[in-house]
Amino acid sequence: MPDKPVTLTEFIIEEERHFKQATGSFTLLLTQIENAAKIIASHVKKSGLVDILGSAGKTNTSGEQVQKLDVFANELLVSTLLESGQVYAIMSEELDEPVFSKKNRGHYVVCFDPLDGSSNIDSNVSIGTIFSIYHKNPDLFQPGIKQVAAGYILYGSSVMFVYSCGRGVNGFTLDPSIGSFLLSHPKIKIPEKGDTYSINEAYFHLFDQKLQQYITDLKEKKEYKLRYIGSMVADIHRTLLTGGIFLNPANKKSPEGKLRLLFEVNPLSFIVNQAGGSATTGYLDPLIIKPTQLIHRTPIAIGSRQEVKNYILSLQRSL
Ligand code: AHM
Numbered sequence: 001m002p003d004k005p006v007t008l009t010e011f012i013i014e015e016e017r018h019f020k021q022a023t024g025s026f027t028l029l030l031t032q033i034e035n036a037a038k039i040i041a042s043h044v045k046k047s048g049l050v051d052i053l054g055s056a057g058k059t060n061t062s063g064e065q066v067q068k069l070d071v072f073a074n075e076l077l078v079s080t081l082l083e084s085g086q087v088y089a090i091m092s093e094e095l096d097e098p099v100f101s102k103k104n105r106g107h108y109v110v111c112f113d114p115l116d117g118s119s120n121i122d123s124n125v126s127i128g129t130i131f132s133i134y135h136k137n138p139d140l141f142q143p144g145i146k147q148v149a150a151g152y153i154l155y156g157s158s159v160m161f162v163y164s165c166g167r168g169v170n171g172f173t174l175d176p177s178i179g180s181f182l183l184s185h186p187k188i189k190i191p192e193k194g195d196t197y198s199i200n201e202a203y204f205h206l207f208d209q210k211l212q213q214y215i216t217d218l219k220e221k222k223e224y225k226l227r228y229i230g231s232m233v234a235d236i237h238r239t240l241l242t243g244g245i246f247l248n249p250a251n252k253k254s255p256e257g258k259l260r261l262l263f264e265v266n267p268l269s270f271i272v273n274q275a276g277g278s279a280t281t282g283y284l285d286p287l288i289i290k291p292t293q294l295i296h297r298t299p300i301a302i303g304s305r306q307e308v309k310n311y312i313l314s315l316q317r318s319l
Pocket residue numbers: 093113115116117118119200230231232233248258
């Protein structure tokens with residue numbers, strides 16, 4: 001008999017057994033996210049057909065209004081989570097304010113970026129959904145160390161669900177023939193060192209001198225290759241599997257960097273930490289920062305422990 005593949009649902013149920021006070025509520029929540037992800041994945045797959053089916057804002061052949069994919073993903077997650085009964089409040093990169101569940105139900109607060117890398121949709125480049133789960137708290141702006149779980153769904157050449165609830169990181173690949181995510185990448189460990197750096201180097205002229213020097217040094221070592229997709233979730237996924245460093249640092253036009261603590265930096269830093277890597281703003285662990293607003297931005301470098309350490313050291317050098 002061949003080994004029976006482990007589905008994401010089975011894995012989540014099994015993992016919840018390790019938490020003494022578990023009530024099943026967390027399992028239900030992750031299962032709702034999994035279901036929403038499958039629906040988003042099927043829409044992402046059809047996104048190249050907009051000319052045939054109707055483009056965003058127009059009507060399709062069935063006479064229905066076609067939504068932009070990121071709007072669709074956001075609305076689906078909002079309604080799925082608020083109706084799940086498990087969620088007290090949600091915060092989305094696409095919303096200006098937190099939204100609370102009616103009747104104050106639910107034990108969890110969920111933050112999400114419904115479709116990260118959305119500028120890549122029209123060119124059929126990988127994009128993803130990122131989520132982060134906290135316990136309910138009167139102050140919704142909790143630092144990333146308080147995350148109960150975090151994960152992402154990558155809509156790439158295959159669809160992957162990667163998550164951690166603080167017991168390591170596991171990755172599941174969607175088998176389209178049966179409609180289930182199957183455990184394909186158990187106990188993901190990021191290599192201690194890597195040979196890839198990932199940064200939008202077009203901003204080189206906007207970087208401060210230390211950062212310019214760091215990049216110049218990487219090139220001079222002649223050991224590194226550059227990879228930059230422009231979807232953080234996809235750049236982090238590659239970094240997680242093959243090692244290296246991903247950076248979205250401050251620059252003269254964006255002194256806080258571009259990426260948002262609640263929706264991108266915290267969940268992906270949590271995942272990479274759980275896989276044995278690390279993250280830094282350059283000076284601080286981002287997971288200890290208390291967000292001051294919904295779109296709190298921070299400079300960030302995430303990746304292999306050794307690469308992140310070298311980056312921090314390079315910023316401490318005097319030129
Ligand atoms: P988005 O959430 O609106 O897609 O923006 C975030 C994305 C990240 O995924 C990516 O790393 C970054 O923006 C790319 O920015 P840039 O084009 O300035 O390099």
